Amino acid sequence: MKITNLTKVKKTRMEMEGAKNTWKQVPLSRNDGSPNFSFRVFTIEPDGHTPYHSHPFEHLNYVIEGRGALVMEAGETRPVVKGDFVLVLPEEKHQYRNADSSKPLVIICAVPKDYE
Amino acid sequence: MKITNLTKVKKTRMEMEGAKNTWKQVPLSRNDGSPNFSFRVFTIEPDGHTPYHSHPFEHLNYVIEGRGALVMEAGETRPVVKGDFVLVLPEEKHQYRNADSSKPLVIICAVPKDYE
Numbered sequence: 001m002k003i004t005n006l007t008k009v010k011k012t013r014m015e016m017e018g019a020k021n022t023w024k025q026v027p028l029s030r031n032d033g034s035p036n037f038s039f040r041v042f043t044i045e046p047d048g049h050t051p052y053h054s055h056p057f058e059h060l061n062y063v064i065e066g067r068g069a070l071v072m073e074a075g076e077t078r079p080v081v082k083g084d085f086v087l088v089l090p091e092e093k094h095q096y097r098n099a100d101s102s103k104p105l106v107i108i109c110a111v112p113k114d115y116e
Numbered sequence: 117m118k119i120t121n122l123t124k125v126k127k128t129r130m131e132m133e134g135a136k137n138t139w140k141q142v143p144l145s146r147n148d149g150s151p152n153f154s155f156r157v158f159t160i161e162p163d164g165h166t167p168y169h170s171h172p173f174e175h176l177n178y179v180i181e182g183r184g185a186l187v188m189e190a191g192e193t194r195p196v197v198k199g200d201f202v203l204v205l206p207e208e209k210h211q212y213r214n215a216d217s218s219k220p221l222v223i224i225c226a227v228p229k230d231y232e
Binding site: 001002003004005006007009027028032033034035036037039057058060062064070072078080081083084085086087088089090092094108110112 | 117118119120121122123125143144148149150151152153155173174176178180186188194196197199200201202203204205206208210224226228
């Protein structure tokens with residue numbers, strides 16, 4: 001059993017190419033003995049975004065707070081808000097952009113443990 | 117890609133023995149094509165709780181809102197609040213109880229897709 005709070009989890013800047021003003025936390029992962037998957041949290045500051053990319057594994061996302069735009073295939077976008085759940089399938093292009101000029105967009109991003 | 121909001125996901129009463137005043141939603145699962153795992157959400161009303169039990173798979177939990185008590189092995193309890201993440205390993209006994217007399221406790225409960 002592990003219990004932690006987001007406020008206690010180390011925050012590191014996302015340095016991946018294509019990311020801007022985005023921070024990563026990993027509250028639950030294989031380092032805690034998780035057998036199958038990990039929970040990361042991304043905090044995307046105003047004017048920030050994650051990379052526009054795809055990869056061979058899925059994301060299961062939950063929007064903790066804020067307002068964002070999810071960029072999909074061919075640049076099509078959909079708004080996302082607190083309380084939204086998103087399933088990004090393997091190889092689907094995606095990017096999260098903060099759509100608010102003053103508040104962060106905070107999302108859970110769950111992935112198979114081999115990727116985090 | 118699937119995008120949905122918790123307010124749009126069907127809610128069913130949890131009928132499992134040992135559960136009380138608890139509702140389940142399944143925003144993301146294998147029915148949506150999720151390759152490895154599912155996101156469920158439990159809403160535990162005041163005076164409600166999930167079963168006190170264990171099983172051969174893990175839970176990854178996130179507390180969306182409310183205040184609860186997590187009952188662990190031998191009846192030991194820990195408080196949980198909004199923003200907490202919990203990893204319940206396979207075969208660890210656990211139960212979530214609402215600790216607030218007026219507000220629901222709402223938690224994400226992620227499990228391997230074969231279990232939901």
